[in-house]
Amino acid sequence: MATAISARQLAVTFPRRGRQQAVDALRPLDLDLAPGRIVGVLGPNGSGKTTLLRVLAGLQLPTGGTATVLDQPPTARALRRRVAFQPEGPLPLDVLSAREFLAYVGAELGLPNAESDARAERWLERLDLRHTGRRWIRTFSTGMQRRLALAAALLGDPEVLLLDEPTAGLDPFGSATVMAILRERAAAGTAVLMASHQLLEVEEICDEVLVLQAGELRARGTLAALLGTDAQALVVRGLDDGAIARLGDAARRLGGEVLAVERQRQHLFALFRRLAGPRGGQP
Amino acid sequence: MTRRSLRNAAAAACMALAWVVAPPTPAVWRQLAGAFVRPALLPFTWAALAEAQRSGDDAEYFARARQLLDLMPTWTDGHAVFAYRLALDERRAAADPTGADAWRRLQTALAWLESARADAGRREVELLQTMAFLPEVACRQQPALAERLAAGGGAAALADRYLAQAERLRGSPEVREQRTFLAPKLAAGLLAAGERAQALGVLATAISRSAEVRDRQLATEWATRLDEVRRWLAGDTDVDLGAVYDDPRFEPLWPHLR
């Protein structure tokens, strides 16, 4: 299997309804996603990110083109467990506890009860939700709900993850945990397609990005290719200003170009992790 | 103090004042609750009454009628209709040779109307008039009932009692005339019960009240007839009773004038 997700001229048009004009939510686009890759979908609100994910999850029929997920149409029943979809927004069945919710998801995915509960405990532990006990989901914070939604998506050990804003509303530690998990899943061969507004996170973990605007694919490729840069940075410590100037001269003599000389700043997240929190040691 | 808290304080003061000036009674609460409940329940209560008439028995029918009137306690005509239906059940008259069942139903119907008086308001007098004539109608339907009532002066005695109450509530000319014109029946009932002196007293009162009858000619005629009867009963056998025998209104007295 060369690709986990393949789409050709995939398009979705919402028909005219009453006074509302027809809307091209997704204009014809091609997409290939290989196992083990993480692809970020970027774009402003209403650009078609969620529509793309819903089509690939089999929740929305395309009005044009074709798509296959794991070599099957997205609506295939067999994909329910192999492909996980984490939509944005609050969770359903919000009067259940986290464990009850995961038990329901596990049962619907066809997992044996004992295995489902064991996996649930593992993900609850990993996503820092073990302490929630019998609390209803509706009493969870947004971040807790997002983490539980990810746990539900991961419960079936899927081969493809379709994530809509997986880190929206998460604190930096939660985001870091999610990013680490996604990296692990990708390393294990899971293809991840995630829509996000968190550019730094996309930049941090995605191998490729798609940029959508008004349903149209504006750019696609690796970050390096898209950002169009081959600049490299040499980070030094312990030199005074004269020594720095001489280092610049040496670089020029070697045929390079000095783009900027500036003092390195502390990364905000590193500072935050150092200063704020008992869970700072987590990835 | 903000404007909002001032408004709240003013509202609370108004409430307290209203409570002091017109303290809410259970009747007021009932009336208030009824205003909300009545529109929601009335259609179904009427439907249930119709269904009871169509497929239920008498007990269910009257129980439904009571539920309906519990929702509309001031509807005196409704109370009267159902109480009359309860008391005047012709179907049961044939199977009741002693009149015991009729007597029980009459008592229940009168108790029903009595209980309705509390909510009748300005129409209490009409309700008492309705109660006054129920025993007489029931006696006509079931002669055995008339025999049961005879010892107490008959249906007319009951009627006079209710009319007297009506007169005390509102001494209207209609009520007073009704009592005046009831005199022959009441006197006949008392005579049948062996209360001759009381019967004479009733006739004497009626003669004196005849002057209040608004139709002057009728007043004179009525007083004359009553006086002829009174004199005859008092022992004056020279009285000519021809006109009394010609007047069907005096029919109840005829057996006592021979």
Added chain:
Amino acid sequence: MTGLRARHPFTLTFVHCLRRALLPVLGATGASALLRTATTTPLAGLETAPGAQTPWLHLPLVVAAFACAAAAATFWPLFAARRPGRDQVERLQRGPLRGCGAALAGALLAQLVLTLPLMTGFARLLGAPATAVAHVELPVPPQPLLTATQPRLSFALGDRVLDEVRLRPAAGPPTGPWQPTHVRVHVDGAPAAAAEVTFEQSLQLVRVPLPARPLHTLELEFVSGTVPLLFPRGAVVAVEAGTRSGLWNGVRAAWIYLLPSFVALALAMLFGAAATLPTVLTAAGGLLFVGTIGGAGPADDAVRSLLRGHEVLAGRTFSACIPSLAAGSLAMIVAMLLRRRLGR
């Protein structure tokens, strides 16, 4: 606890509905008992009529139906459009109804669990008899009019062993000077009652005792009178000999009381793809109101029969169940077809 945890839409909805409805139903039962005592003005001499106690039994039953239906509709996201997490559940669910059928069944089971004690226990407190007797409406002949010109009417008794037959004809305008109509009753060709029965007014109930043996036909013979008698459906009711368990009668009434909820939730399932939750709740509430207190459908009949001590499914209640069952089933089938047609 692994084995006991609810995991299926059926059990999840059942547990949720039970949790949500239990306290309201207990409260409504208490309120019903209190209100009955507080608002009923007893009158010495009037016989008690359990058949008239339906409002007090309806109150907790309606609360159970409303609470379970509302709990199910708010709990299961596919009963209404634009509910949070609808996509997630829709994707997870197998089956053509996407779990709505299981959720509906769970809600109905919860309602049944709450309703059974009311129908068997609370109904007894309200005066429902301990035993039930079958009251069967006899099919009427094509021209059910008894007059001097059409002096005989026959009704098939279907070999039943009967205790009595109840006649309640509607009276027409007299054909001459008013005279009550006398009717002679024959059963299998022999006179049933010692004397003739007499009808003086419309909807007058006359009970005719019958011999305790299997009977084939009932014949009414016009003897005299000027009041024409019309025997529409329900005017001739056969009361079967022998009694049945009142408890079992309550169980049957409880099942029948599920039908309005079944129809309401089935329609919610149908319109839930397009209608939002407030619309679905309002429509379901309206349907429940009409189907229970409003008397459309079999629920009201079942409660009345239970309190009267009539066998619940013997009379017209059974036939009244059919439209409700058909409407609910049709809504479910259409919902299924629509979902299949729309892909998801």
